[in-house]
Amino acid sequence: MEKEVQEYLDRVHDSDFAMLSEVDRICKKHGIQYFLHGGTFLGAVRHQDFIPWDDDVDILFLRKDYEKFLEVFESEADKRFKLLRFEKYPQFFDFITKIADQDLTYEGTSFGAEDFYENRYSHPTLDLFVFDIEAGHHKWQLTRMKFLYALAMGHRPYIDYSKFDGAMKTVAKVLAGIGRVIPFKVIARQYIKLQTLGGLAEVHGEKKTLFISNEQPDPRYWGLDFGPEHLIDGPDTGIIRGKEFPIPKLHDKWLTKTYGNFMALPPEDKRVPMHVNIIK
Known part of the structure; x- marks a missing residue:
């Protein structure tokens, strides 16, 4: 890895660790259960650290814990960390609430359009699934x-x-055109209703199937579901920078379902940051 890229990733990982540690502190204080998710979960198991080329943080809540976390975060967190609730803005990025570390600003991202999003996403982010x-x-x-x-x-x-x-290209163009005349906040409200259509019952003692309801429609993740056995009776732990963080139980089963042979590294040309190009 080039020295400039490595220096960038070191700074991003410092930011990522600061965000994750702050979330962990707040959750422990308020009795909120969360779990590492996505590449952060994979890194904690495979590398016992962040994945070296990863550049964001992913965590996962049950709905009731997610709602409680939103209630307390802004009054508890260091002001450098800004909560970005997707339903509060008129532009669409995705249906994922994020935390942004405003102490670090990117000159450019892989998706561009910083002005369109008023630079909300021009920082390291922690995604709340x-x-x-x-x-x-x-x-x-x-x-x-x-x-x-x-x-x-x-x-x-x-x-x-x-x-x-x-034909899907034509369908996508037509639907995006229709969506353009519907305020995004209206669309977001309907999306949240669909997320919670299965109710808000407790998982314990019930044979409920859970799904990650705000993933992007990517073939790997969209519609991916899990049984409650991964979450019941508390989490297991993974390691990042020598510190323990909660991960789902039966992590081998979970990661195999998501990534296949999760201990195998991707090809070298795929070991690159996904979100950011240049840092200042």
Whole structure:
């Protein structure tokens, strides 16, 4: 890895660790359960640290803990960490609430359009994913959520239609065009209703299937679900920078379902930051 890139990642990982440690402190103070998720979870198991080329943090809450965390975060957290609730803004980035470390600012990101988003995402971020209970007719629930995602894309500065094939490209253009005339906050409210369609019951003692309800419609993650056995009776622990953080139980099973052979490193040309290009 080039020296300049490594120096950048070192600074980003310092920021990531500061955000994660602050979240951990607040959650412990208020009895809120969370779990490492995504690349952060994988890093804690495979590297016992952040993945060397990763540049953000992912965590996961059950819905009730997510709502409690939103209630207390802004009054508790260091003011350098800004809470970005997706439903509070007129532009669409994704359906993920984030925390941004305002002490570090990027000159450019991989997605561009910093001005469009008023530079909210020009910082290292920690993503808050949510576990909800699947509703009956879950495939129909997911279809409606994907429909709303397509409408929401009308509130992006531009759309990469090369990701769509054949008729789906036309459908995406039509739905984004319709979505453009619907205020994003209206779309966001409907999306949240669909996330919670399965109810807010406790997981303990119930055979409920959980799904991560605010993932992007990526083939690897969209619709991915898990049984409650991963979360019941408290978490296991993973290590980042010598500090223990909570991870789901049966982590081998979870990570295999998500990544396949999760202990294998990706090809060298894929070991690059996903979100940011240059730092100042």
